[in-house]
Amino acid sequence: MTKFMCSEPVDFPYFRPRSGTVKRPLLWLYIENPHDENNQGFRYPGLIDTGADRSMVPYTLFKELGHDFEAGHSPSQAGGIGKGTMRTYTHSARITVLATPKDGKAGRTEDAVFFPIDMDLVFVEQSLPFILLGQKDFQQLFHYQQIRAEWKFSLRRI
Secondary structure, eight states, rough: HHHBBBBSSSEEEEEEOOOOSSOOOEEEEEEOOOOTTTTTOOOEEEEOOTTOOEEEEEHHHHHHHTOOOOGGGGEEEESSSSSSOOEEEEEEEEEEEEOOOTTTOOOOOOOBSSSEEEEEEEEEEOOOEEEEEEEETTHHHHEEEEGGGGTEEEEEEO
8 A cells, every 4th residue: 555645746747648659647546426425436547747737637527426516516617628618617526636657548546646635616507528627726736847858747746
């Protein structure tokens, strides 16, 4: 079991998404609904997106977390993540960053490398292969450093 860390940097390898040709700063997250003890959380990949204002969670995940999409707060429209604009609603979620095994497959839930974080995330009415981890929520909590020469990146909890 990986120990929880608070301030030590943790390195993660860059990975090439299945449909992509370029290596990306991907990591595995365990996401759960902090208001529903009966709801099982699940692993899902996250992409650190330094160009995204807010983190965006694919629409397809809201039901798995036990959320009613339109019952979320702060309804809005999002653009820049596909063609046109999509509806968004904000919901609470708890995310835990998981260690990434060398094969890049889903990390085990017991391999948490930082304490779980409760935050409001934007659920967007679009299917995405990963959660986009944006600047105004996820990246405010972590110091992110690219180490391109070694095809890895480092995160440290602020």
